[in-house]
Amino acid sequence: MSAVTLDPAAAPPPPAFRRRSKLERTLSNAAFWRGLAGLLVFLLVWQAGGFLHTSLGIDVPFFSKLPAPTAVAAAASEVVVQSGYWMSWIESIKRVMIGFLIAQLIGIPFGLFLAVNKYFRDIFFPPFEILRPIPPLAWVPAALIFWPTNEMSIIFVTFLGAFFTIVINVLGGARTIDVRYLRAAQSMGATQWHLFSRIILPGTLPSIFTGAAVGMGITWNVVLAAEMVSGGGSQSGGGLGFFIWSSYMGGSMEHIIVGMISIGIAGYLSSALIRLLGERVMPWRRAF
């Protein structure tokens, strides 16, 4: 036997460096500092715009009505100690999560069924495709009438926002799995169940997470708008959408912006969560 080893099997020994902490790595990363600089410049321009108006009397369009970041920060420091503000967070997050989870629970199996069963696809895809282009917000009036409580209508509309995106992504992902994977598995004796659980499901995971990331974004859009439209108020407790709306009614521009930034942060946190989860569930995607 001739031992033909093509690549030198002995990989180079691991470098003898001390593994640096996450904080150290972040602080020594140029991209981190560039990002921070970008944020600072953004705030500075914003502040300068307000300053031009208040101190020099130069009217910069848009900026003249916009409170300066310092004013917003002052308003925020007042708001964050009030429990009502955090209740708004909790309300919105609750609605987003419930709508989003139901959309996942129904959307993923539905999308997979559409992908693997031709008859199922023939029957259910046409109505799905007709309902899909309807913007979730167009459902709001009907939902308010149809569901007994405002809360349920908001959750229903939130669910719709994520559902269609999730299904389309799952369907597309499952349908584009390389046929060679299925064939290789068939040669190795895979049953229909094996093909589904060992090939189609893991092969669709990246699309499931793409759908989740996009769906999460839509969910935040929809929940905010639905909270504004339904008025939150007496029946269903506020939420961040209602927080913005009532700030508008109260004429507090600072509070409106605090609400807007809150949504930005909430959206960022939820997509970071999905990304993190995706990396955990799909270790092979980190390998690139």
Added chain:
Amino acid sequence: MVTTVPQSEIDIPATAAGKSRVELKNVSRGFGEEWDREEVIKNLTFEIKPGDLTCIVGPSGCGKSTIVNLVAGYDTPESGEILLNGSPVRGPGKDRMVVFQETALMPWQTTYDNVVFGPLLRGEGTRAEIDKEARRLLDRVGLGDFKKKYPSQLSGGMQRRAELARALINKPVLLIMDEPFRGLDAMSRPLMQEFFLRLFEENRRTNLFVTSEIEEAIFLADRLIVLSNRPAQVRAVIEIPLPRPRQFHMMSSPEVFEIKRQALEILHEEAMKSFRGQGARGEQVRPQAQP
């Protein structure tokens, strides 16, 4: 190297382990409806002898992949039959393993998990036995240190070797290789060919090797089957008289040169036919359908 006869191969009658015969008898396969018919293979007959490495070469788009699909059982012939050791091929099975074009390792499994996939799925043997065999094979293909890597972390050559290990652990009696080294760079391709030759020459497992590289075919094969343009038919069967183990220097002998010349002449002729009769990229110019 000691080759033990694995259990699953003992019950194959009349053939030594891995030495099986494949016969194609008047096999035809076309696609499309009557008015839009394209015959890919028509009355194709050839034989792969036990323990032989048979290379199929032909102009691009002549139906080589269709032959692979038929022998592997992913597709069924419309007429004629395909026999493996005398019994007709029905559907895919672990006795015939395919090494695919480019690579078809599951990207979501580590190299090791890809290799143990088949035996674990079928529940053959204990986990420890499967593990031992997987480690042996991975060491054999030089990937002992790469068990935990994902396919995307391997080089092109390593991916091919991992795929060989994944096929071999299933103890096929026939290995079908569909342009396996396509896409490898000019440096690793000859290395991979030589590595594969040594592996083959160890136990001479019957091999159907499809390639579009005539030089690769001559270097590897016992017999060359040169196919015609679509519909694929056997234009020539060329025995390669080179001794084994094969060495690269044999490729510069006058006999090899003569074989290459003959084969290229046929291939060129067929390619020209396809060029004249069809669009440049094999899109057939069909006669107008009668109203």
